[in-house]
Amino acid sequence: MTLQADSAAAPPPLPPPDSAATNGISPTAEETSQPPRPTPPPELRVPIWWPEDGTLSMDWVENLMRCFDWCSRNVPPSELPSVLPVEVFDSLILVASKMLHKEPNCVPVDPFRPTLDDNSTPSDSAAAASVVVVGDVHGQLHDLLFLLQDAGFPSRDRIFVFNGDYVDRGAWGLETFLLLLAWKVNRCYTFNFFILSVCLGEESL
Numbered sequence: 001m002t003l004q005a006d007s008a009a010a011p012p013p014l015p016p017p018d019s020a021a022t023n024g025i026s027p028t029a030e031e032t033s034q035p036p037r038p039t040p041p042p043e044l045r046v047p048i049w050w051p052e053d054g055t056l057s058m059d060w061v062e063n064l065m066r067c068f069d070w071c072s073r074n075v076p077p078s079e080l081p082s083v084l085p086v087e088v089f090d091s092l093i094l095v096a097s098k099m100l101h102k103e104p105n106c107v108p109v110d111p112f113r114p115t116l117d118d119n120s121t122p123s124d125s126a127a128a129a130s131v132v133v134v135g136d137v138h139g140q141l142h143d144l145l146f147l148l149q150d151a152g153f154p155s156r157d158r159i160f161v162f163n164g165d166y167v168d169r170g171a172w173g174l175e176t177f178l179l180l181l182a183w184k185v186n187r188c189y190t191f192n193f194f195i196l197s198v199c200l201g202e203e204s205l
Helices: 058-074 077-082 086-102 141-151 173-185
Strands: 130-134 158-162 193-195
Touching: 058 141, 058 173, 086 173, 141 173, 173 193
Parallel strands: 130 158, 158 193
Antiparallel strands: none
């Protein structure tokens, strides 16, 4: 006996169901589309750039402060390099490392150092500067920003001494430590900004 083949073509195989279809739920357009990327305010210079001469000005450091504050509220940590490029990160770390390695283990903090006149030369007057001693920061970026705004930025008559424990516990340890390094590298008041032992007992640092 001879069997005749079915004249109709076999239907194509069905595509494998996705997880949503397997559960009987169809994904909506909102679920399949990516959320819009937040736009930084116009007063921020994003992405952060590294000055051509390698000198960090007050404007650069203040822009870094505002950018970190905005990022901590709007940008996930994985997208931080879109605001702070890797090459800028590397440059800041390298310059700060060279500067800190030149400092002695014991650094005197003298609030009665001679002041500078308008020509940046020592004058005879020796007015006492205020000394702001800061304990553990522990990665609390917003506490650090508030402290700098409330106490005032480092200046000729205001010395900052940070005692360590900068990066652990808090959610913004990297941003906190980079901001401290930026203030240290700042050309205007580097000698009025002291960063002491990073983290006592932390061998990996």
